[in-house]
Amino acid sequence: MQIQHLKLNNFRNYDNLLLTFSPNINILYGDNGSGKTNIVEAIFSLAVTKSFRTNNDKLLIKQGEEKEIIKGKFLENVKQNYELNISNEGKKAYINGNLQKKLSDYISKLSIVVFSPDDLKIIKDSPAIRRKFLNVDLSLLDSNYLNYLAYYNKLLKQRNAYLKTIAINGNSSYDYLDILTEKLIDYGLKIKNFRIKFFKEINREISNLYNKISGIDSLNLLYISQYENFSKDELKKIYKKNLSKDLLIGKTCIGIHHDDFIFQTSFGNLKDYGSEGQQKNAIIAYKLAEISLFKLIKGYYPILILDDLFSELDENKIKNIYSLLVGNMQIFITTTNIMFISSEIKEKSKVFKIISGKVEEEN
Numbered sequence: 595m596q597i598q599h600l601k602l603n604n605f606r607n608y609d610n611l612l613l614t615f616s617p618n619i620n621i622l623y624g625d626n627g628s629g630k631t632n633i634v635e636a637i638f639s640l641a642v643t644k645s646f647r648t649n650n651d652k653l654l655i656k657q658g659e660e661k662e663i664i665k666g667k668f669l670e671n672v673k674q675n676y677e678l679n680i681s682n683e684g685k686k687a688y689i690n691g692n693l694q695k696k697l698s699d700y701i702s703k704l705s706i707v708v709f710s711p712d713d714l715k716i717i718k719d720s721p722a723i724r725r726k727f728l729n730v731d732l733s734l735l736d737s738n739y740l741n742y743l744a745y746y747n748k749l750l751k752q753r754n755a756y757l758k759t760i761a762i763n764g765n766s767s768y769d770y771l772d773i774l775t776e777k778l779i780d781y782g783l784k785i786k787n788f789r790i791k792f793f794k795e796i797n798r799e800i801s802n803l804y805n806k807i808s809g810i811d812s813l814n815l816l817y818i819s820q821y822e823n824f825s826k827d828e829l830k831k832i833y834k835k836n837l838s839k840d841l842l843i844g845k846t847c848i849g850i851h852h853d854d855f856i857f858q859t860s861f862g863n864l865k866d867y868g869s870e871g872q873q874k875n876a877i878i879a880y881k882l883a884e885i886s887l888f889k890l891i892k893g894y895y896p897i898l899i900l901d902d903l904f905s906e907l908d909e910n911k912i913k914n915i916y917s918l919l920v921g922n923m924q925i926f927i928t929t930t931n932i933m934f935i936s937s938e939i940k941e942k943s944k945v946f947k948i949i950s951g952k953v954e955e956e957n
């Protein structure tokens with residue numbers, strides 16, 4: 595998949611911008627704060643309908659303006675014009691001018707993988723952050739996933755609200771709670787199955803990739819779910835057993851909303867034992883494994899964004915990573931220092947120089 599043109603209107607520090615990209619490598623370079631990440635953020639937001647660095651859509655709107663528009667032409671067999679409008683009233687997504695009612699369909703049509711410095715959070719931060727990354731990836735891979743997740747979250751909210759109602763008003767009906775619990779389990783199991791399959795596929799590749807990047811050791815992602823291997827009936831009993839606790843705190847203690855995963859090497863969880871460099875390598879291996887998975891499921895490679903990756907790695911690692919990237923992928927590289935990029939790569943690339951929000955094509 596590739597994006598041919600990108601048009602921005604009031605996005606971050608850009609008033610109006612129109613760029614035409616290379617189907618191969620695109621290098622964006624410029625000083626800190628010039629607007630490099632903003633451009634790749636716009637591409638990602640157009641594909642995923644939200645940014646990879648904030649949950650607050652309003653931050654994407656140029657300060658002092660009320661609405662931003664991102665337009666782009668994506669290619670994969672047929673040309674499709676995508677458009678995302680974000681305003682104070684919310685967001686709207688269009689394909690070829692047609693308003694998309696279901697964002698899940700829109701999102702799953704595009705595929706994109708991003709590596710940003712923030713991604714180390716996947717290893718370091720809380721399970722909630724890992725679930726967020728996982729949910730974005732799975733939504734891009736299958737439109738059903740996001741629909742199931744939205745339904746699960748709605749049921750969870752209803753169940754939590756009803757737990758509070760029962761706690762206040764003791765004689766409420768438990769039948770309704772049972773219905774909500776059963777539906778929650780149904781959708782939870784569907785989501786769990788997606789996640790199991792995802793990790794199985796990632797694990798097919800990740801160890802080999804990690805080994806090639808780091809030169810040592812192996813890596814495995816371990817999926818952790820309270821649902822374990824329990825059947826629906828067993829889960830119903832578990833929810834019953836936890837009911838008094840649920841009522842006490844007014845929340846559902848058990849469910850796939852507590853799922854997590856860990857990066858495991860032969861010496862343990864990378865979160866606890868991994869050096870900064872090992873963690874970085876693990877994330878790169880994870881992203882590369884994801885690229886293979888996109889190709890396997892969708893039949894084509896995703897767009898790859900490498901935001902500020904090269905300033906953080908030594909030359910050997912950079913070479914290893916390049917050798918693992920496939921030739922026919924569209925790649926966006928941002929860097930403060932064009933010297934980080936070898937002349938061999940530069941020759942194959944379209945180079946954009948950015949100075950305080952002004953973009954110049956160099957070749």
Ligand SMILES: Nc1ncnc2c1ncn2[C@@H]1O[C@H](COP(=O)(O)OP(=O)(O)OP(=O)(O)O)[C@@H](O)[C@H]1O
Pocket residue numbers: 605606607608624625626627628629630631632633653654655656657902930
């Ligand atoms: N909503 C907004 N409206 C106007 N300007 C914004 C908005 N959000 C961010 N900016 C500006 O965009 C610039 C940051 O752009 P960006 O993050 O793309 O920089 P960068 O080139 O990637 O820098 P670095 O090399 O430090 O990563 C800053 O100058 C910031 O003030």
Ligand SMILES: [Mg+2]
Pocket residue numbers: 630631632901902928
């Ligand atoms: Mg940046």
